[in-house]
Amino acid sequence: MTIQCNVKTIEPLARNTYRIILAPQTSVDYKAGQYLMVVMGEKDKRPFSIASSPCRHNGELELHIGAADHNAYAIEVVxxxxxxxxxxQTIEIDAPHGSAYLQSPSDRSLLLIAGGTGFSYTRSILDHCVSQQLPQPIYLYWGGKDSEQLYAMRELEKIATEHSNVHFIPVVEADEQDWGGKKGNVLEAIEQDFDSLSGFDIYIAGRFEMAGAARDRFVDHKLANKERMFADAYAFI
Known part of the structure; x- marks a missing residue:
């Protein structure tokens, strides 16, 4: 369904990353983990995860868009x-889309994996789980090139402090002197931390190659159930 939206706010989150709040003129009924398409032309619709959750959004839609200098696709949208x-003026969107939304009901543990601004996808799912007081363990692994890219660190640390079943594990690729957390590749960090992923529903947002590698490695080496791994990328790879 195409909907006209007012752009309520635009603000920087980190280097080349922006939070955009849209106010749809018609309400959007979506599920945690779905995405919308920004209509740039008749045959040009560009997908972005909805960072807000359907239970706590006040009718607004939040986007986190990474628009680095080499990414004209996102820069043009910003x-x-x-x-x-x-x-x-208004922006036209087409929403909702995506089948990698939070599966309900399920009492399985959750593993949320984000690369860069793929965090917006996992944020929607996490916020929905917390607001609904789901009791099962929830692990969110967020990987970035450096700590500056992990722009919601304080928000996630606060959630993990307030909810004993939520565990936040940030991972950075850069060798930062003052960084006390995990370093390297986010998938490798998960492989180091878990002997088995057989009891998990796994949700992944990031580059297609990351989602593909996660499915191959976790199914082959960590007993993950391929049918309980969810990513929009899996519709294309």
């Missing part, structure tokens, strides 16, 4: 959002 915001 520019269009800025233009609409400055000129009191």
């Amino acid at each position: 520019e269009a959002m800025n233009h609409a915001y400055a000129n009191n």
